[in-house]
Structure formats: C-alpha cells, structure tokens
Amino acid sequence: MENYTTLTLFHFEKNKFWAFKQMGIAPLSFHKIQGLLFARLMGTGAGSGFSLFPDFSTYAFLGVWENPNAASVFLEDSTFMKKYKKNTIKIRTLFLKPIQSHGRWDGINPFESKMKNKETPKGKIAIITRATLRWQRLLSFWAAVPRASKAIEQAVGVRYYKGIGEWPFIQQATISIWDNMNAVQNFAYKQKAHADIVKETRKKKWYKEDLFSRFELLEDIIHEQ
Template structure:
C-alpha cells in the first residue's frame, strides 16, 4: 500500500465565508493534526493573479499526504472539518496525485514518496514548488517574480496555476497543472525569463529551504474554473 497525495482548493464568495476561512487558518491545523492516516499537511492561503504577493482572500488550499487512498477518502467523505469547509465554499476541488519525483525539503522533510503506479498513458503533470525566502532577499525576489513568470500567461500547455503559501511574502509555493511533459519543459528550459530566474536562484542562493516535486494527477473530485480538460479524471 503506497501513500497518496491530495491537493484541495477552496473558493469563497461571501464576506462571511472569507472571514471564516481566514480564522480557520489558525484552528484547522489543530484538528488536522489528529486526523487518522494523515502523514503530512499544509494549510495555505493564496496570492492574487500573476503571483502577486498580496493575498487573495477568496482562495485557500490544503496539501495532504495520506498513508493510503482509503484514509484520504474517509476524511473527505466523513470528517466534520471537511464537511464544514464544503458547506461554505462556492467551489471546491480535490486532485489526487501520484508523486513522480521530489527534490528538496519542506519544513525539514521531504514528504513525497515516488509512486510505483505511474500510468504511461496519462500525460498530465502537476508541479509543486515551495521555498522559504531569506529575509535579505525578500524585496529583490518579489520585484523579479512578475518578469520570471511572464511566460505562464497565455501558455497553451498550462491548464492552471496558483501562487500559495503558509506565511505571506516569505513562505511561497506554486501549484501548476500541465497538459504534458513537453509543455512543461518548453517553459522551464526555453522561456528566457524563467531560465534567468533559475540562474539567479543558483547565483544568489536566496532560499533557506526549497522543494520541487512532480506528480501525475489521476483523479479529480469537485469543480474548479479553468481545468475542464481534466474531466476524464473525475471520480464523481
């Protein structure tokens, strides 16, 4: 039995639901720490479009690593905490992921075990990047982000992307969905701005901790704007 990674997005429309979601950033981790079968968990807020560091109060996300798919399903189907989230969201989507590769650390550990069940017929990829930015580089880093991410806008191989993080400004992460490996590599290695970002990262060493992980999405539950192409993966 292998571990399963899930990534859930929550969207809130009303002021009351947004305030509730913000408050739960403090209280939910206390409950999640006691969930059976949950091995690793990060509850995160999000930034505005184009990787703007200012918060997007309407979108939150949770990354979870489970001891099994049964443990994940039990939480999503029966746990009162998740039910509370469902009642308040205008959109909610959970993507099930099989880790393909993972390099680096997140809070001192690498929680993603490479899966033995990768489907060669499934071309889709999900990428999670996460970093803690050194304090002395914060301003320079965020000044460079719009330039480095410019190649994502209108990219035909990109299905969805969102900037997220546990702590605004300093702890940043990204989640992105791609049509296939070729689309990802075209951006990663041929986009000039992104290549320059990689070079600067190595030269300046502006992260105190970083992680890059690649996954195969194999199942989707719920609805979310912008990724309708994954409908064949839907489980409900």
C-alpha cells in the first residue's frame, strides 16, 4: 500500500501563546510516532491566507504515513492530538491520496505517488505547494503575492485555500481544495493572471527549492469543541 497523507488544521480562540510555543516543542517528539514517515508543524498566513503577516489563531500539521491505520491511531489516541483537542475550538483534517507530485521538500519528495496510468479521480482535489525562497529574491516575491491571492480568489471551482509554512518569509507553502481536476487544470493553464505569475517565477528564479503535489481528497472531517 502506498503512503497516506493527512493535513490537520487547528483553530484557536484562546491558548494562542500555547499554540505558538508548540512550534518549537512538539516536533522534537515526532520521531517517536509509529508509522510517521514525514511531518511538519506549520504556521499560517493571515487574511485570505497568502500573507506576509501570520495568523496566530491557525496552525497546520502535515503527516505522511505508512498506512491509514497509523494515521488513525495518531489522530485518535496520540498524546499530541489529546493536547491539541484540549486547547482548540476546531480541528479540521484532510485525508489525502497522492496523485502526482514533483519537486523537493527539504531535499526529498514525501508525496511520490505510485499512481500511474489510472483513471483521474472525479471528486475533490487538494493541492499542496511548497517553496524555499532565495534571500535575494524575497522583495520581488512578496511584491507579487497580492496578485497571486487575487488570482486564486477569482478562480472557478476553488473551495478553500490557505497559506502555510515552517518559517515566515522564506519557507512558504499552500493548501487548496478544488471541486475536481477540471477546475485545477482550468486555473493552472487557462487563467491568464496565474499563468503570468508562473512565467515570472521562472524568469526571476524566486525559488531555491519547490514542490507541487496533487491529491485525491478522500475525507474532510471537522470537529468543533
């Protein structure tokens, strides 16, 4: 069975300082979690999500697992999740099956899919992107972010989008959810604003490292406290 991915979003009304501290504390124990192959605890962007300013009320945990059972045990019974459940007002978990992934995240591709020559999923699609920016390109990149935000706001078929990332300013990622693969492809190849930004990315060489991954959205579960 191929790897299985989850992305969990934690929403805080109180306990925001506790949540911020976990960014440095929680990852120290990730190596002890059974069946966890790759993990990142990330902050998020304010406003519509693609922002230079952080959203201290929302954090994200990304996990790549050996199998669905390992993910379920973690989400239901782990010490990590029990602590977060006590401190959050809402937890949303996306259960994802990789379709296609290219690029690198800290030197590896954690989402490499064995799906080849199979039928394209007909349901909702999730997209995860991630990039490490070149220091000398930071100002140029962030100057283009408002255009990128506007492009996805105007996209047809997008249901959710949020900027996420490990480090402010230099390591940026995004998660978005789309109605289907047609909506993704129309945005990627037919929307002029997005196409112009892609061209600018290549021309100005903003990224030291980047990754683009598509997933079938298997489940989208929300728990409110």
